[in-house]
Amino acid sequence: MASISFRNVTKIYDGADKPVVPNLNLEIADKEFIILVGPSGCGKSTTLRMIAGLESISSGELYIGDRLVNNVPPKDRDIAMVFQNYALYPHMSVYKNIAFGLTLRNVPKDEIDKRVHEAAKILDLEHLLERKPKALSGGQRQRVALGRAMVRNPAVFLLDEPLSNLDAKLRTSMRSEIARLHRRLDTTFVYVTHDQTEAMTMGDRIVVMKDGLIQQYDTPKVLYDTPCNLFVAGFIGSPQMNFLEATIAAEDGKLFAVLRDTKLEIPDFKCEALKPYIGKEVILGIRPEDFLPVEYRTDTNCLYAKVDFCELLGAETNMYLFVQDKKVIVKMPSYEEHPVEEYIRVAVKADRMHFFDKETEQAICH
Amino acid sequence: MKMKTSRVIILTVVAVLLAAYILFPFALVVLNSFKAQSAIVSNPISTAGASVQQFLQNLNSVVNNKAFVFWHAFGSSTLVTVISLVLLAVFGGMAAWVICRNKTRWSTVIYMVFISSMIIPFQVVMLPLIATFREVGKFVGLGMNGTLPGLIFAYLGFGGAMTVFILTGFIKGIPYELEEAAAIDGCSPEGTFFRIIFPLLKPTIVTVTILNGMWIWNDYLLPSILLGQNNPNKTLPVAVQSFVGSFVKSWDLILTAALLAMIPMIVIFILAQKHIMDGMVQGAIK
Numbered sequence A: 001m002a003s004i005s006f007r008n009v010t011k012i013y014d015g016a017d018k019p020v021v022p023n024l025n026l027e028i029a030d031k032e033f034i035i036l037v038g039p040s041g042c043g044k045s046t047t048l049r050m051i052a053g054l055e056s057i058s059s060g061e062l063y064i065g066d067r068l069v070n071n072v073p074p075k076d077r078d079i080a081m082v083f084q085n086y087a088l089y090p091h092m093s094v095y096k097n098i099a100f101g102l103t104l105r106n107v108p109k110d111e112i113d114k115r116v117h118e119a120a121k122i123l124d125l126e127h128l129l130e131r132k133p134k135a136l137s138g139g140q141r142q143r144v145a146l147g148r149a150m151v152r153n154p155a156v157f158l159l160d161e162p163l164s165n166l167d168a169k170l171r172t173s174m175r176s177e178i179a180r181l182h183r184r185l186d187t188t189f190v191y192v193t194h195d196q197t198e199a200m201t202m203g204d205r206i207v208v209m210k211d212g213l214i215q216q217y218d219t220p221k222v223l224y225d226t227p228c229n230l231f232v233a234g235f236i237g238s239p240q241m242n243f244l245e246a247t248i249a250a251e252d253g254k255l256f257a258v259l260r261d262t263k264l265e266i267p268d269f270k271c272e273a274l275k276p277y278i279g280k281e282v283i284l285g286i287r288p289e290d291f292l293p294v295e296y297r298t299d300t301n302c303l304y305a306k307v308d309f310c311e312l313l314g315a316e317t318n319m320y321l322f323v324q325d326k327k328v329i330v331k332m333p334s335y336e337e338h339p340v341e342e343y344i345r346v347a348v349k350a351d352r353m354h355f356f357d358k359e360t361e362q363a364i365c366h
Numbered sequence B: 001m002k003m004k005t006s007r008v009i010i011l012t013v014v015a016v017l018l019a020a021y022i023l024f025p026f027a028l029v030v031l032n033s034f035k036a037q038s039a040i041v042s043n044p045i046s047t048a049g050a051s052v053q054q055f056l057q058n059l060n061s062v063v064n065n066k067a068f069v070f071w072h073a074f075g076s077s078t079l080v081t082v083i084s085l086v087l088l089a090v091f092g093g094m095a096a097w098v099i100c101r102n103k104t105r106w107s108t109v110i111y112m113v114f115i116s117s118m119i120i121p122f123q124v125v126m127l128p129l130i131a132t133f134r135e136v137g138k139f140v141g142l143g144m145n146g147t148l149p150g151l152i153f154a155y156l157g158f159g160g161a162m163t164v165f166i167l168t169g170f171i172k173g174i175p176y177e178l179e180e181a182a183a184i185d186g187c188s189p190e191g192t193f194f195r196i197i198f199p200l201l202k203p204t205i206v207t208v209t210i211l212n213g214m215w216i217w218n219d220y221l222l223p224s225i226l227l228g229q230n231n232p233n234k235t236l237p238v239a240v241q242s243f244v245g246s247f248v249k250s251w252d253l254i255l256t257a258a259l260l261a262m263i264p265m266i267v268i269f270i271l272a273q274k275h276i277m278d279g280m281v282q283g284a285i286k
Ligand SMILES: Nc1ncnc2c1ncn2[C@@H]1O[C@H](COP(=O)(O)OP(=O)(O)OP(=O)(O)O)[C@@H](O)[C@H]1O
Pocket: A013, A014, A016, A020, A038, A039, A040, A041, A042, A043, A044, A045, A046, A047, A194
């Protein structure tokens, strides 16, 4: 059993005047793969390090399983951690690096040998066991760090931006490797990243943090489909969601989002929540991928836009447009090219529009 | 291009002159230990009268000299040097580690005290030292004046400052994550020091040990004050002094004994050369 439970946890660094993490409440279920994501400096690493026991807890309670671990030293928490810069012991061979934790725990020699070779086999490190970390590539070092964590069979696996020092291609393959590792080990994973793709593809659930506060905690699909506020909407998804200012207007029993020169019809199922906003300004969010193909560009439900430039990616096109001086990115699943400064229409998937309150920045409806 | 070659030539000449200047006394010692007293006195820089036979004879008189007791002095020197160096490396490393990783006001103060003790010349403290040591000896219940433990204790004090100073610089360069990883892997603080920090400091420790070693092995003033001329456990440099009588100086024996005293250091230096260079180069780029 290795659920993790934060109860009103606060962290203030010595000498700081305000907490990095104020009053954190978070429940992580056993065997879940949780992603902590958020902008730089929002307290992701701090949160992870509190689980590891590398950072003290200023107030509140932290449970791993049923055990209160506030004052339990790292080595007794049954956790393993993979650091961003790997933190391999430079003077030890790969074998010794992986075996170190077991040696310290007085595991019998043949058992250590068995486990190290098992891990090395899974991670494809068998031919490197005698090398020193200095003689390894970044990806190999990363795998050694994973191996070192793996052999101990920890109840909780903590990873702090483990892939950020790797190149794009290696990152993709390590991503699936770590996901596979999670299925195989069947333990709780807590993974810190600020990479979009890692967050969306790897985790069971994602914690979106900002200034030490949890913005939303849910599955990738829920975060993508129904972000709870402007911040989450802008943070999850790439390219970023487009935000436009619009006024809600009622006409013939229907609601419309009115921009300066266009009018978008709002589907009925969104109307109930928007009724209090009739005559008021709201923020309209449209994801770049929520535009209809060329053939739908009729007079209704279209944005009128000026082309800034088109990014031709072969199978698809990213169009960078201006809608009333606001930058808008449109992703088209086809090849499409327009001269700069040309005015075009782009059709919006009306049922995929998101609305946010302008004052509170909370979502109104999706 | 021409500028460059002429500069290289000038640098080479300077280097050669410098080397000759530094090696000249050493050459003099070597040369004259092959000569008899009379030949040395008549002309110390000529090779006249130098022979291997004479060297062996000098050697024999030095090693078997009743007053000098070469092997005993050699043993004392070795004991003092080795134990001081080991303790300096271990305790110096520990002190540097704690000073470096504990960022409190006290650690800064202690570090400053270490540094400032390097500035004070030994000659200033050497006389009060005897009185202080008598008190320290009473306190720990161990004779400090005139004993080898006392001498070693003094070397820990005088060598500690530089050791801590140099090692602190290197420990700063060791990523803190290594220690965190070790803590998660199950290391106690002592375990972290001996299994992670100490091995990583090895090249620097070799360098520091060589520097301390040369000084402790060759030191004359401290053991002569603390042990005294007539101490049976006196170290080599002090023992060499016993050839200096009030009326005669047996130069042949003095120089041969000095040569013998130098040899262990030279041998160690040659053997450890690679490590010393490693340590120094690492210091340069890290
Ligand atoms: N040891 C420390 N002492 C004081 N402040 C700290 C310390 N460590 C981190 N902080 C501060 O706490 C805040 C959160 O840091 P944290 O490392 O948790 O951010 P993060 O979300 O991991 O960011 P990143 O994505 O850049 O790694 C930052 O503002 C940082 O400056």
